[in-house]
Amino acid sequence: MRIGVLTSGGDCPGLNAVIRSVVHRAVDAHGDEVIGFLDGWRGLLDGDHLELDLDAVSGILARGGTILGSSRVRPEDLRDGVERAKGHLRDLGLDAVIPIGGEGTLKAARLLSDNGLPIVGVPKTIDNDIAVTDVTFGFDTAVGVATDALDRLKTTAESHQRVLIVEVMGRHTGWIALHSGMAAGAHAIVVPERPFDIKELTERVGARFEAGKRFAIVVVAEGAKPAPGTMDFAEGGKDIYGHERFAGIANLLAVELERRLGKEARPVILGHVQRGGTPTAYDRVLATRFGWHAVEAVHRGEFGRMTALRGTDIVTVPLAEAVASLKTVPEERYAEAPTVL
Amino acid sequence: MRIGVLTSGGDCPGLNAVIRSVVHRAVDAHGDEVIGFLDGWRGLLDGDHLELDLDAVSGILARGGTILGSSRVRPEDLRDGVERAKGHLRDLGLDAVIPIGGEGTLKAARLLSDNGLPIVGVPKTIDNDIAVTDVTFGFDTAVGVATDALDRLKTTAESHQRVLIVEVMGRHTGWIALHSGMAAGAHAIVVPERPFDIKELTERVGARFEAGKRFAIVVVAEGAKPAPGTMDFAEGGKDIYGHERFAGIANLLAVELERRLGKEARPVILGHVQRGGTPTAYDRVLATRFGWHAVEAVHRGEFGRMTALRGTDIVTVPLAEAVASLKTVPEERYAEAPTVL
Amino acid sequence: MRIGVLTSGGDCPGLNAVIRSVVHRAVDAHGDEVIGFLDGWRGLLDGDHLELDLDAVSGILARGGTILGSSRVRPEDLRDGVERAKGHLRDLGLDAVIPIGGEGTLKAARLLSDNGLPIVGVPKTIDNDIAVTDVTFGFDTAVGVATDALDRLKTTAESHQRVLIVEVMGRHTGWIALHSGMAAGAHAIVVPERPFDIKELTERVGARFEAGKRFAIVVVAEGAKPAPGTMDFAEGGKDIYGHERFAGIANLLAVELERRLGKEARPVILGHVQRGGTPTAYDRVLATRFGWHAVEAVHRGEFGRMTALRGTDIVTVPLAEAVASLKTVPEERYAEAPTVL
Amino acid sequence: MRIGVLTSGGDCPGLNAVIRSVVHRAVDAHGDEVIGFLDGWRGLLDGDHLELDLDAVSGILARGGTILGSSRVRPEDLRDGVERAKGHLRDLGLDAVIPIGGEGTLKAARLLSDNGLPIVGVPKTIDNDIAVTDVTFGFDTAVGVATDALDRLKTTAESHQRVLIVEVMGRHTGWIALHSGMAAGAHAIVVPERPFDIKELTERVGARFEAGKRFAIVVVAEGAKPAPGTMDFAEGGKDIYGHERFAGIANLLAVELERRLGKEARPVILGHVQRGGTPTAYDRVLATRFGWHAVEAVHRGEFGRMTALRGTDIVTVPLAEAVASLKTVPEERYAEAPTVL
Incomplete structure (x- = not known):
C-alpha cells in the first residue's frame, strides 16, 4: 500500500x-x-x-x-x-x-x-x-506547561502579596484552564463556557484576602467573556479602557481586579509556549x-x-x-x- | 460528618x-x-x-x-x-x-x-x-520520570555506541516499561508478563547494529524473568555469575548482552526516583x-x-x-x- | 550572637x-x-x-x-x-x-x-x-525558565512559519535576554544597553527568510528602546498605535516586524514566571x-x-x-x- | 582558514x-x-x-x-x-x-x-x-540532573522513613556530590577526597534519627572509599559480602547503614543519566x-x-x-x- x-x-x-x-x-x-x-x-x-x-x-x-x-x-x-x-x-x-x-x-x-x-x-x-x-x-503537554508556570507564579504572587491573572489557551473551551487550575490549586478559574460576573469574581478573590491570605491566582481561558450586562465593552474590539482586544482578557481582569480590590494585580499571558516543545x-x-x-x-x-x-x-x-x-x-x-x- | x-x-x-x-x-x-x-x-x-x-x-x-x-x-x-x-x-x-x-x-x-x-x-x-x-x-508521574531519564540516556548511548539496559519499576506488571519505552522510543521492552528468551533479545538488538545503528536502549521491568529453560539461574537467589538478585535484572542483562553481542552494554537502574517528587x-x-x-x-x-x-x-x-x-x-x-x- | x-x-x-x-x-x-x-x-x-x-x-x-x-x-x-x-x-x-x-x-x-x-x-x-x-x-533560574520557554517556542515558530518576539525581564540590562538568547539560539537579541534601529532589525530577520529559513525567534529585554530618531513614539506613554506602554515592547515589535516583513509575527511576554518557583x-x-x-x-x-x-x-x-x-x-x-x- | x-x-x-x-x-x-x-x-x-x-x-x-x-x-x-x-x-x-x-x-x-x-x-x-x-x-547539567533526582527521593525517603544512599558520578573528585548534595539539602555527603569512617557516618545519620527526624539522604560519589583500616574489603574486587565492585559503593553503604542503624536503607545509583540529554x-x-x-x-x-x-x-x-x-x-x-x- x-x-x-x-x-x-x-x-x-x-x-x-x-x-x-x-x-x-x-x-x-x-x-x-x-x-x-x-x-x-x-x-x-x-x-x-x-x-x-x-x-x-x-x-x-x-x-x-x-x-x-x-x-x-x-x-x-x-x-x-x-x-x-x-x-x-x-x-x-x-x-x-x-x-x-x-x-x-x-x-x-x-x-x-x-x-x-x-x-x-x-x-x-x-x-x-x-x-x-x-x-x-x-492537551496533556499544554496543561503541563501551564501548570509548571502556575507553580512558579504561586511563589512569586505570595512573596509580592499580589493577585496574578494568568491567561491560558482556550478560545472556545476552558479545558486547559480547568485542568491547569485544578493541578496548581488556583483560587478562581474562568472559562468561556461560563461568562463571568466581575462582581462575583471580585467577591470571591476578596473573600480570600479577608480570610487572611495574602495572594491569589486566577486562571482565565483566553476566550472567557463577561456575562452580558455585567461589564461594558466599547465598540470596535476595544475595551472600555481603549485597550485593543489584542491585549487579552488577563490584562482587562488585572485592571478591573486591582481597581475593585485595592490590591496589586498583574496579568501573565502564557501564550504559544503552551503549544510548542517536547x-x-x-x-x-x-x-x-x-x-x-x-x-x-x-x-x-x-x-x-x-x-x-x-x-x-x-x-x-x-x-x-x-x-x-x-x-x-x-x-x-x-x-x-x-x-x- | x-x-x-x-x-x-x-x-x-x-x-x-x-x-x-x-x-x-x-x-x-x-x-x-x-x-x-x-x-x-x-x-x-x-x-x-x-x-x-x-x-x-x-x-x-x-x-x-x-x-x-x-x-x-x-x-x-x-x-x-x-x-x-x-x-x-x-x-x-x-x-x-x-x-x-x-x-x-x-x-x-x-x-x-x-x-x-x-x-x-x-x-x-x-x-x-x-x-x-x-x-x-x-503512574503518569512514574512514566514521566522514566521517560525523561530515557531521553537523556539515548544521547549518551549514541555518543558512546553502547547498549544501555534501563531497569524501571514493575514487579508484576510491565506498564511503566511499556509506556516509558514507547514514549522514549526504546528498541526493546522486556516485561514480567512475557518471560524473555535471551537469544531472541540478543538477535533483536543485534539486528539493529547490523542495520548500521550504533546504539540501543533496552527497557526492562524489574520483575522481568527469563523464559523457563532459556537461561540458567543458580540456587539461593544468585544468578549464574554469583550476583545477588539485589543487583537487579538490568545488571544481568547487561552482562549477557555484552557477552553475546560483543558490544559494550551498561545497566542503569532508575529506582525510587520514580515514586517520589512532585x-x-x-x-x-x-x-x-x-x-x-x-x-x-x-x-x-x-x-x-x-x-x-x-x-x-x-x-x-x-x-x-x-x-x-x-x-x-x-x-x-x-x-x-x-x-x- | x-x-x-x-x-x-x-x-x-x-x-x-x-x-x-x-x-x-x-x-x-x-x-x-x-x-x-x-x-x-x-x-x-x-x-x-x-x-x-x-x-x-x-x-x-x-x-x-x-x-x-x-x-x-x-x-x-x-x-x-x-x-x-x-x-x-x-x-x-x-x-x-x-x-x-x-x-x-x-x-x-x-x-x-x-x-x-x-x-x-x-x-x-x-x-x-x-x-x-x-x-x-x-539569574540562573530566570535564564533557565526563559530558555525552556524559547526551546518550546522554537518548534512552534518553525511549524507556523512565524516570527516570534519573546520579551524577557530586564528593565535596565539585557543579561537575561543575552544568556537565554544564546542558550536557545535566538536569531536576534535586543537589549536596553543598545537602542535598536527597527530597520536594521527588520533587515537582519528578513535576511534569514531570504536565506530560505521559515521562522525566526527574536528575544527582547523588556527595557529595550528604539534608537532616538529611528521610530516615533507618541506622547503620554502610548506608542504610535495608541497601545499603552503596558502592552510591552514585544507587542510593538510584533506589529512592526509583521508590517515591514510581510510575515506573521507574534509577541510572547514571559513575565513573572521568570522570578518564581524552585x-x-x-x-x-x-x-x-x-x-x-x-x-x-x-x-x-x-x-x-x-x-x-x-x-x-x-x-x-x-x-x-x-x-x-x-x-x-x-x-x-x-x-x-x-x-x- | x-x-x-x-x-x-x-x-x-x-x-x-x-x-x-x-x-x-x-x-x-x-x-x-x-x-x-x-x-x-x-x-x-x-x-x-x-x-x-x-x-x-x-x-x-x-x-x-x-x-x-x-x-x-x-x-x-x-x-x-x-x-x-x-x-x-x-x-x-x-x-x-x-x-x-x-x-x-x-x-x-x-x-x-x-x-x-x-x-x-x-x-x-x-x-x-x-x-x-x-x-x-x-558539570552544571550533571549537578542539575542529580539534584532533581534528590528532590524526588527526599519525599519518598520521608514517607517510607528510610535512609536513601544516592550514588552520583565522580570517580576521583566529589564535585557533583558536593554541589548536588548542597542543592538538595542532603544530610551527609561522602567524597573521594575524604575517605570515610563508617562509624562516623553511622553516628551522624543516627544523630538525625535521635533528634526525631524520620529519614535521611546520603549522597556519595562513586569513587568514595572507606578510610584505611576502618572497614575491611576482601581481595579481588569484591567487598566483604562478596558483592562485585560493580554493584557500587551505594549498595555497600546501604547494607552497612541498615545493619548498624537498624533502619531501612536503600541504594539508588543515578548512573549515566547524569551525562546525557539536553x-x-x-x-x-x-x-x-x-x-x-x-x-x-x-x-x-x-x-x-x-x-x-x-x-x-x-x-x-x-x-x-x-x-x-x-x-x-x-x-x-x-x-x-x-x-x-
Missing part, C-alpha cells in the same frame, strides 16, 4: 510522534510506502510531498512541531480543490491519506471523504475540544498509538473515520460524529474545582 | 493531592470534620491521628510523599485489629474512613469493610496494576478528582467501594472487584510497541 | 535558600540566635519579626519566594526610620542584620550602615545587574554559600559589606562599591552572540 | 553546542571552512571526517551527545600516530585542530601540540576536575562561548593552549598547566556543606 500523511492547523506537541508511528507501522510491519504532504492541505492540493522512510522519522519522537510543516487552508479553497487532490492521489498511487489535525482539519477531511477520498483522520488539539474522543495528544510521555504514547491504529484502520479499509481514545482503548469513529459539536466543559466538571465561577 | 483518611503502602506522587482534596470537599462544601491517621493502618489500629483542617493541607497539592506518613502492616495484624479499629472509630466519632493505597491496602480495606466498617477506598499505584480503574494517579499535572487532577468523589461517595453512603476512572468519568466500584485480579499488560498493547518481545 | 535577617524587593528564586543557610550556619555552627523581620525593611522599621530556628527553615531550600515576605519601602521612609530601626535592634538585642536584596535594598543597607547599624548584605537580582559580584542567585541547583548552591559566608562575615565583624562571588570564591566587598554603578552588558559580550544588534 | 574539530572521551552535555559555535564563528564571521573528525582521535588518525557547514549544525545546540561521535583511544596509539595525524592535517589543508575533551583528551592534545600540531583545546568534564578553569560545561542554559552559554573563543585563539595563533573560564571571562591557558593536576574539592568548600564528612 501507499499512504499519504499530512499535518494541518495550529502546532501541537505530538504531531511528529504520530508521523513516526505511521511510518513505523506501515513500513516496518506492513511493507507499505509512506509519503508526507508538505504544509498541510496545501501540500495535498499542490502534490507537494516527500518520501517518508524509517530514516526520515529517526529522532523525531520527542521533538515538538512537525517535520511536514503546517498551514491553514480556507475551506473554499479545499472545496474547489477536491478534483485536484484526487488527481494527485491517483498520480502518486496513494491508497489512503491520513490527515492529522483539529476541528477544521477534520471538517476538511470529512468533505474530502464525502467526495470519495480514502481518508482516516487523526484528531489533534491542545484545547481538548474534539468530541467523541476522551482526549487527544497535545510532548509529555502521556502525549507521546497516545500519539504513537493513534498513528499505529490509523494504519491498521487503513488496512481494514475503515475510511471516513478517525482514531479516538475511549477509556484505554483506541477505536475509530465516523468523522461526521467527530465534527458535529465542540466538546465543552460540562457542569459536573466545573463543580469538582471548588473555585470555578 | 466526621471522616478519617489514611495513606498506606509504597510512596506515590499524588497522595497529598488526594488528602487535600478530601479536606477541601468535606470541610468546605459539606462542613464535615476530617482527621488523618498517621502511618497508614498503624494509625487506625493505634488511634494515632491529627486534625486536618484547611490550613493543615495548605501548600501540599504539588508536594510528593504524604503528610500522614505510610507503613506496611501485615494482613494478620489487621485481622486481629478489626475490633480495635472499630473502637477507635466509635471513640473518634467517625462516620467513614477513606484509605488511600494500592492492592494490599485495598485488600485490607475490603476486610475491614466486610467486617462492618464504613469505608470508601481510593486506589493508588505507580505500577498501574489495579483492575477496574483505567488508571490511577502516580506529581505531573495529570496525576494532580486525577488525585484531586478521586478525593472529591470519595467524599461524595461517603455522603451517599456508598461503602465497601472505591473510586475509579472510567473514560473521563469518576465512578465507584466494589472493593471486591478491585482486588480480584491484577491488571497486566494485554497482548494487544504489546503489539503496539513494535519492539516488545 | 543574635542576628536579624530580612528579604526585600522583587521576588527571586533562592531567597529561602539564603535564609535557611544563615540559620543553619548561625544556629548550628555558632550557637547564635536568628530572627527574621517580616516584609523586608518594613519589618525592621516596625520591629515585626519571628524567631527562626532550625525547624522554621526545614523544607524551604528548594521553595521559591520567601518565608519572610517582601515589600518595597521608599528610601525617604527608611531615612526617617533610622533611629527607629536602631531602637528595635537594641530592644531585640541584635548584633547584626543581614538584608538580602537587590540594588535598592543594598542602597538602603548602605544608608543604615553609614548610620552605624551593623550590616552584612547579601546581593539578590534575577537581572544580574549588581556590580562587584560575578553573578548572584536568581531555584536551579546552581542558584541553590550560590544562595547557600552566600548565607554561610554572610554569617562568617558577621562573626568577623566585617560590617558595611556584602557577599560577592569572584570566580569560585565567596568574598565580601564594601556596600559602597556594590551600589556605585549598574552592571550592564559590555560590548565584548554582545560580540559573542553573533545575532545581537 | 580550515579548522578541524573533534570530540573525545565520555559523553557530556554541551559538546554539540561547542561544535555549533565553532562552525558559526569560523564560517560566519571569518569565512573559514570547518571539518569534523569522527569518533574523536580515531577520526584524526584515520582521516575520517565530514564537512561542517552552517546547515550541518542546525538544530543541535540543545541536543545532548555529539554529532561527531566519540571514542577513547589509548595514549600509545596516539603516540604512534603523530606522523599519521600530521599527514592528514597536511592532506586536508588544515590550519588548526580544536579537540574538545576531558583530562585524557587534553593530555593527548598536549602531546600532539608538543609534536608541532596547531592545537587549541576546549575542556570538557561533567566531573569539574580540570584545573585552571573555574568550571566547564557539562544541557542546562548555563552549560549552553559556556559551551557556546568556549567555541567562539577557541576560534578566536586559532586566528590569533595561540596554539598549545585551551579555553578556560576565569570569573566571567574566557581566557586561554597553556595545555601544560591544564593537565598538571586534578582539581579536587578543597577543605574550605567541604566546610560550607555542614554535613560533609
Whole structure:
C-alpha cells in the first residue's frame, strides 16, 4: 500500500510522534510506502510531498512541531480543490491519506471523504475540544506547561502579596484552564463556557484576602467573556479602557481586579509556549498509538473515520460524529474545582 | 460528618493531592470534620491521628510523599485489629474512613469493610496494576520520570555506541516499561508478563547494529524473568555469575548482552526516583478528582467501594472487584510497541 | 550572637535558600540566635519579626519566594526610620542584620550602615545587574525558565512559519535576554544597553527568510528602546498605535516586524514566571554559600559589606562599591552572540 | 582558514553546542571552512571526517551527545600516530585542530601540540576536575540532573522513613556530590577526597534519627572509599559480602547503614543519566562561548593552549598547566556543606 500523511492547523506537541508511528507501522510491519504532504492541505492540493522512510522519522519522537510543516487552508479553497487532490492521489498511487489535525482539519477531511477520498483522520488539539474522543495528544503537554508556570507564579504572587491573572489557551473551551487550575490549586478559574460576573469574581478573590491570605491566582481561558450586562465593552474590539482586544482578557481582569480590590494585580499571558516543545510521555504514547491504529484502520479499509481514545482503548469513529459539536466543559466538571465561577 | 483518611503502602506522587482534596470537599462544601491517621493502618489500629483542617493541607497539592506518613502492616495484624479499629472509630466519632493505597491496602480495606466498617477506598499505584480503574494517579508521574531519564540516556548511548539496559519499576506488571519505552522510543521492552528468551533479545538488538545503528536502549521491568529453560539461574537467589538478585535484572542483562553481542552494554537502574517528587499535572487532577468523589461517595453512603476512572468519568466500584485480579499488560498493547518481545 | 535577617524587593528564586543557610550556619555552627523581620525593611522599621530556628527553615531550600515576605519601602521612609530601626535592634538585642536584596535594598543597607547599624548584605537580582559580584542567585533560574520557554517556542515558530518576539525581564540590562538568547539560539537579541534601529532589525530577520529559513525567534529585554530618531513614539506613554506602554515592547515589535516583513509575527511576554518557583541547583548552591559566608562575615565583624562571588570564591566587598554603578552588558559580550544588534 | 574539530572521551552535555559555535564563528564571521573528525582521535588518525557547514549544525545546540561521535583511544596509539595525524592535517589543508575533551583528551592534545600540531583545546568534564578553569560545561547539567533526582527521593525517603544512599558520578573528585548534595539539602555527603569512617557516618545519620527526624539522604560519589583500616574489603574486587565492585559503593553503604542503624536503607545509583540529554542554559552559554573563543585563539595563533573560564571571562591557558593536576574539592568548600564528612 501507499499512504499519504499530512499535518494541518495550529502546532501541537505530538504531531511528529504520530508521523513516526505511521511510518513505523506501515513500513516496518506492513511493507507499505509512506509519503508526507508538505504544509498541510496545501501540500495535498499542490502534490507537494516527500518520501517518508524509517530514516526520515529517526529522532523525531520527542521533538515538538512537525517535520511536514503546517498551514491553514480556507475551506473554499479545499472545496474547489477536491478534483485536484484526487488527481494527485491517483498520480502518486496513494491508497489512503491520513490527515492529522483539529476541528477544521477534520471538517476538511470529512468533505474530502464525502467526495470519495480514502481518508482516516487523526484528531489533534491542545484545547481538548474534539468530541467523541476522551482526549487527544497535545492537551496533556499544554496543561503541563501551564501548570509548571502556575507553580512558579504561586511563589512569586505570595512573596509580592499580589493577585496574578494568568491567561491560558482556550478560545472556545476552558479545558486547559480547568485542568491547569485544578493541578496548581488556583483560587478562581474562568472559562468561556461560563461568562463571568466581575462582581462575583471580585467577591470571591476578596473573600480570600479577608480570610487572611495574602495572594491569589486566577486562571482565565483566553476566550472567557463577561456575562452580558455585567461589564461594558466599547465598540470596535476595544475595551472600555481603549485597550485593543489584542491585549487579552488577563490584562482587562488585572485592571478591573486591582481597581475593585485595592490590591496589586498583574496579568501573565502564557501564550504559544503552551503549544510548542517536547510532548509529555502521556502525549507521546497516545500519539504513537493513534498513528499505529490509523494504519491498521487503513488496512481494514475503515475510511471516513478517525482514531479516538475511549477509556484505554483506541477505536475509530465516523468523522461526521467527530465534527458535529465542540466538546465543552460540562457542569459536573466545573463543580469538582471548588473555585470555578 | 466526621471522616478519617489514611495513606498506606509504597510512596506515590499524588497522595497529598488526594488528602487535600478530601479536606477541601468535606470541610468546605459539606462542613464535615476530617482527621488523618498517621502511618497508614498503624494509625487506625493505634488511634494515632491529627486534625486536618484547611490550613493543615495548605501548600501540599504539588508536594510528593504524604503528610500522614505510610507503613506496611501485615494482613494478620489487621485481622486481629478489626475490633480495635472499630473502637477507635466509635471513640473518634467517625462516620467513614477513606484509605488511600494500592492492592494490599485495598485488600485490607475490603476486610475491614466486610467486617462492618464504613469505608470508601481510593486506589493508588505507580505500577498501574489495579483492575477496574483505567488508571490511577502516580503512574503518569512514574512514566514521566522514566521517560525523561530515557531521553537523556539515548544521547549518551549514541555518543558512546553502547547498549544501555534501563531497569524501571514493575514487579508484576510491565506498564511503566511499556509506556516509558514507547514514549522514549526504546528498541526493546522486556516485561514480567512475557518471560524473555535471551537469544531472541540478543538477535533483536543485534539486528539493529547490523542495520548500521550504533546504539540501543533496552527497557526492562524489574520483575522481568527469563523464559523457563532459556537461561540458567543458580540456587539461593544468585544468578549464574554469583550476583545477588539485589543487583537487579538490568545488571544481568547487561552482562549477557555484552557477552553475546560483543558490544559494550551498561545497566542503569532508575529506582525510587520514580515514586517520589512532585506529581505531573495529570496525576494532580486525577488525585484531586478521586478525593472529591470519595467524599461524595461517603455522603451517599456508598461503602465497601472505591473510586475509579472510567473514560473521563469518576465512578465507584466494589472493593471486591478491585482486588480480584491484577491488571497486566494485554497482548494487544504489546503489539503496539513494535519492539516488545 | 543574635542576628536579624530580612528579604526585600522583587521576588527571586533562592531567597529561602539564603535564609535557611544563615540559620543553619548561625544556629548550628555558632550557637547564635536568628530572627527574621517580616516584609523586608518594613519589618525592621516596625520591629515585626519571628524567631527562626532550625525547624522554621526545614523544607524551604528548594521553595521559591520567601518565608519572610517582601515589600518595597521608599528610601525617604527608611531615612526617617533610622533611629527607629536602631531602637528595635537594641530592644531585640541584635548584633547584626543581614538584608538580602537587590540594588535598592543594598542602597538602603548602605544608608543604615553609614548610620552605624551593623550590616552584612547579601546581593539578590534575577537581572544580574549588581556590580562587584560575578553573578548572584536568581539569574540562573530566570535564564533557565526563559530558555525552556524559547526551546518550546522554537518548534512552534518553525511549524507556523512565524516570527516570534519573546520579551524577557530586564528593565535596565539585557543579561537575561543575552544568556537565554544564546542558550536557545535566538536569531536576534535586543537589549536596553543598545537602542535598536527597527530597520536594521527588520533587515537582519528578513535576511534569514531570504536565506530560505521559515521562522525566526527574536528575544527582547523588556527595557529595550528604539534608537532616538529611528521610530516615533507618541506622547503620554502610548506608542504610535495608541497601545499603552503596558502592552510591552514585544507587542510593538510584533506589529512592526509583521508590517515591514510581510510575515506573521507574534509577541510572547514571559513575565513573572521568570522570578518564581524552585531555584536551579546552581542558584541553590550560590544562595547557600552566600548565607554561610554572610554569617562568617558577621562573626568577623566585617560590617558595611556584602557577599560577592569572584570566580569560585565567596568574598565580601564594601556596600559602597556594590551600589556605585549598574552592571550592564559590555560590548565584548554582545560580540559573542553573533545575532545581537 | 580550515579548522578541524573533534570530540573525545565520555559523553557530556554541551559538546554539540561547542561544535555549533565553532562552525558559526569560523564560517560566519571569518569565512573559514570547518571539518569534523569522527569518533574523536580515531577520526584524526584515520582521516575520517565530514564537512561542517552552517546547515550541518542546525538544530543541535540543545541536543545532548555529539554529532561527531566519540571514542577513547589509548595514549600509545596516539603516540604512534603523530606522523599519521600530521599527514592528514597536511592532506586536508588544515590550519588548526580544536579537540574538545576531558583530562585524557587534553593530555593527548598536549602531546600532539608538543609534536608541532596547531592545537587549541576546549575542556570538557561533567566531573569539574580540570584545573585552571573555574568550571566547564557539562558539570552544571550533571549537578542539575542529580539534584532533581534528590528532590524526588527526599519525599519518598520521608514517607517510607528510610535512609536513601544516592550514588552520583565522580570517580576521583566529589564535585557533583558536593554541589548536588548542597542543592538538595542532603544530610551527609561522602567524597573521594575524604575517605570515610563508617562509624562516623553511622553516628551522624543516627544523630538525625535521635533528634526525631524520620529519614535521611546520603549522597556519595562513586569513587568514595572507606578510610584505611576502618572497614575491611576482601581481595579481588569484591567487598566483604562478596558483592562485585560493580554493584557500587551505594549498595555497600546501604547494607552497612541498615545493619548498624537498624533502619531501612536503600541504594539508588543515578548512573549515566547524569551525562546525557539536553544541557542546562548555563552549560549552553559556556559551551557556546568556549567555541567562539577557541576560534578566536586559532586566528590569533595561540596554539598549545585551551579555553578556560576565569570569573566571567574566557581566557586561554597553556595545555601544560591544564593537565598538571586534578582539581579536587578543597577543605574550605567541604566546610560550607555542614554535613560533609
